[in-house]
Amino acid sequence: xxxxxxxxxxxxxxxxxxxxxxxxxxxxxxxxxxxxxxxxxxxxxxxxxxxxxxxxxxxxxxxxxxxxxxxxxxxxxxxxxxxxxxxxxxxxxxxxxxxxxxxxxxxxxxxxxxxxxxxxxxxxxxxxxxxxxxxxxxxxxxxxxxxxxxxxxxxxxxxxxxxxxxxxxxxxxxxxxxxxxxxxxxxxxxxxxxxxxxxxxxxxxxxxxxxxxxxxxxxxxxxxxxxxxxxxxxxxxxxxxxxxxxxxxxxxxxxxxxxxxxxxxxxxxxxxxxxxxxxxxxxxxxxxxxxxxxxxxxxxxxxxxxxxxxxxxxxxxxxxxxxxxxxxxxxxxxxx
Amino acid sequence: xxxxxxxxxxxxxxxxxxxxxxxxxxxxxxxxxxxxxxxxxxxxxxxxxxxxxxxxxxxxxxxxxxxxxxxxxxxxxxxxxxxxxxxxxxxxxxxxxxxxxxxxxxxxxxxxxxxxxxxxxxxxxxxxxxxxxxxxxxxxxxxxxxxxxxxxxxxxxxxxxxxxxxxxxxxxxxxxxxxxxxxxxxxxxxxxxxxxxxxxxxxxxxxxxxxxxxxxxxxxxxxxxxxxxxxxxxxxxxxxxxxxxxxxxxxxxxxxxxxxxxxxxxxxxxxxxxxxxxxxxxx
Numbered sequence: 001x002x003x004x005x006x007x008x009x010x011x012x013x014x015x016x017x018x019x020x021x022x023x024x025x026x027x028x029x030x031x032x033x034x035x036x037x038x039x040x041x042x043x044x045x046x047x048x049x050x051x052x053x054x055x056x057x058x059x060x061x062x063x064x065x066x067x068x069x070x071x072x073x074x075x076x077x078x079x080x081x082x083x084x085x086x087x088x089x090x091x092x093x094x095x096x097x098x099x100x101x102x103x104x105x106x107x108x109x110x111x112x113x114x115x116x117x118x119x120x121x122x123x124x125x126x127x128x129x130x131x132x133x134x135x136x137x138x139x140x141x142x143x144x145x146x147x148x149x150x151x152x153x154x155x156x157x158x159x160x161x162x163x164x165x166x167x168x169x170x171x172x173x174x175x176x177x178x179x180x181x182x183x184x185x186x187x188x189x190x191x192x193x194x195x196x197x198x199x200x201x202x203x204x205x206x207x208x209x210x211x212x213x214x215x216x217x218x219x220x221x222x223x224x225x226x227x228x229x230x231x232x233x234x235x236x237x238x239x240x241x242x243x244x245x246x247x248x249x250x251x252x253x254x255x256x257x258x259x260x261x262x263x264x265x266x267x268x269x270x271x272x273x274x275x276x277x278x279x280x281x282x283x284x285x286x287x288x289x290x291x292x293x294x295x296x297x298x299x300x301x302x303x304x305x306x307x308x309x310x311x312x313x314x315x316x317x318x319x320x321x322x323x324x325x326x327x328x329x330x331x332x333x334x335x336x
Numbered sequence: 337x338x339x340x341x342x343x344x345x346x347x348x349x350x351x352x353x354x355x356x357x358x359x360x361x362x363x364x365x366x367x368x369x370x371x372x373x374x375x376x377x378x379x380x381x382x383x384x385x386x387x388x389x390x391x392x393x394x395x396x397x398x399x400x401x402x403x404x405x406x407x408x409x410x411x412x413x414x415x416x417x418x419x420x421x422x423x424x425x426x427x428x429x430x431x432x433x434x435x436x437x438x439x440x441x442x443x444x445x446x447x448x449x450x451x452x453x454x455x456x457x458x459x460x461x462x463x464x465x466x467x468x469x470x471x472x473x474x475x476x477x478x479x480x481x482x483x484x485x486x487x488x489x490x491x492x493x494x495x496x497x498x499x500x501x502x503x504x505x506x507x508x509x510x511x512x513x514x515x516x517x518x519x520x521x522x523x524x525x526x527x528x529x530x531x532x533x534x535x536x537x538x539x540x541x542x543x544x545x546x547x548x549x550x551x552x553x554x555x556x557x558x559x560x561x562x563x564x565x566x567x568x569x570x571x572x573x574x575x576x577x578x579x580x581x582x583x584x585x586x587x588x589x590x591x592x593x594x595x596x597x598x599x600x601x602x603x604x605x606x607x608x609x610x611x612x613x614x615x616x617x618x619x
Contacts, residue, residue, distance in 0.1 A: 016456070017456075020463075028476055142604075143601050148597055151589070154579070155593070273465070274465035311463075312464065
């Protein structure tokens with residue numbers, strides 16, 4: 001009963017948050033001086049032309065009326081029409097979403113692998129120079145944001161030792177006629193490993209830039225909780241049974257130490273998704289964030305609204321999923 | 337205990353000295369930019385375009401770190417760019433701290449409906465991608481120094497509000513606060529004289545971290561060409577130009593990037609170091 005109530009409260013606050021985001025974006029971008037419609041018409045356009053188009057996009061109504069109309073459309077899956085690209089916002093945004101999702105998830109996987117490996121190594125070599133090395137590198141990695149790591153990676157692996165691509169999502173010469181925009185996923189299903197390798201060669205640098213700060217956080221936190229777990233009685237028991245140190249850390253300590261890290265990774269993953277905006281720009285990656293920056297520069301109000309709402313939805317969904325995982329993985333909460 | 341303390345303090349001390357030293361050097365360079373810059377940072381000379389730094393073949397004397405595609409001196413532009421970066425760090429950092437810490441203090445100490453309203457806003461803010469939010473604000477406010485500062489305050493106050501709220505809550509539950517109340521202090525007075533001094537170390541550490549964040553935000557905005565007018569030299573603007581010509585003239589990207597990297601690292605290390613130093617558990 002309480003679980004059901006908690007879920008309902010959770011859904012309600014999520015809805016309020018999304019509504020708040022929508023209101024703020026809506027008001028903020030409409031305070032912009034300068035007429036977005038006038039910008040899209042050729043210089044010879046008459047006032048009548050401008051007025052007609054303004055009526056078509058609904059900009060002649062009050063902000064409140066515009067919001068009600070927009071919200072009514074959103075409820076039916078209609079996010080309006082992009083001014084600069086003249087296509088439905090929903091189509092544009094959903095077309096770019098797979099690229100950003102694949103980049104974010106790839107980055108998350110890299111972060112978990114690197115961060116997890118560092119945490120395990122740090123625990124295995126605890127209280128030695130090895131642990132100190134993990135601490136120092138994690139501290140460094142965390143002090144500098146993804147934008148700067150991206151630039152460093154461009155210099156190191158794009159210029160100095162050019163092994164990875166530093167712009168785009170896929171080589172234009174590759175002939176693909178995929179049905180979805182989840183290229184990475186689809187290339188695996190279709191066994192097109194040439195496409196898959198090309199995608200990875202493009203995605204690895206931006207994903208690594210996004211992953212470095214998160215990997216550092218995972219390394220720090222997981223190592224800390226692993227070290228705490230290593231002092232518990234049941235771990236000592238496992239050791240007296242004759243299990244080796246590797247087994248004790250990965251099989252006995254890890255399952256218990258992983259829980260606090262999981263919650264944090266959830267919050268940090270939303271930060272990572274937020275980071276894709278500038279990282280996609282930096283690597284000319286054809287995703288949602290890159291499109292968002294162009295939309296802002298072009299004053300494309302319907303497109304900006306659509307993208308920001310989608311990001312907000314993504315963030316709240318990630319938090320929701322993490323909370324559910326927490327309940328599933330935590331035996332104390334399972335029967336509550 | 338004393339031995340342990342000595343051991344903990346030494347690396348922190350080195351870290352503080354190194355980062356503080358770099359920042360002091362940067363402040364000095366920014367203040368003396370007109371005196372020490374070898375060239376006019378805006379002067380263009382197409383015949384001197386993409387000259388390499390001094391140790392390479394074909395370098396032009398007087399242009400120590402080379403020139404960009406328009407023949408502008410990289411070193412002089414970095415020095416002048418430091419002025420903008422440091423002004424943004426100082427002003428935007430301080431204002432963000434004032435707004436965020438005040439709201440966090442109120443939410444954490446008063447609880448009840450002020451807390452509910454402020455926390456709801458924090459939740460909404462957390463659902464925005466910060467970079468996109470900043471770009472959106474600059475597009476609305478128009479480019480310029482004031483816009484950058486406002487944008488940083490608007491997007492980043494939550495960083496202070498969240499941490500200070502939690503700290504103020506912990507402090508508010510302590511016995512000394514209750515005794516101050518019994519002694520007849522008003523709630524507002526208690527907040528200023530009892531809670532604030534106890535969360536001040538955290539505020540100082542966060543402020544230092546925030547200055548680094550402000551420098552980065554400014555660089556990102558300049559990078560997407562939305563910072564201040566295009567003819568004032570900014571590190572982000574230089575990096576944007578360097579990114580496009582990275583295969584022809586790597587130095588246009590490398591030198592501003594190293595400067596920005598060290599500056600952000602220094603602010604961050606200084607903040608972490610201060611946090612450790614003030615931390616009552618370590619002290």
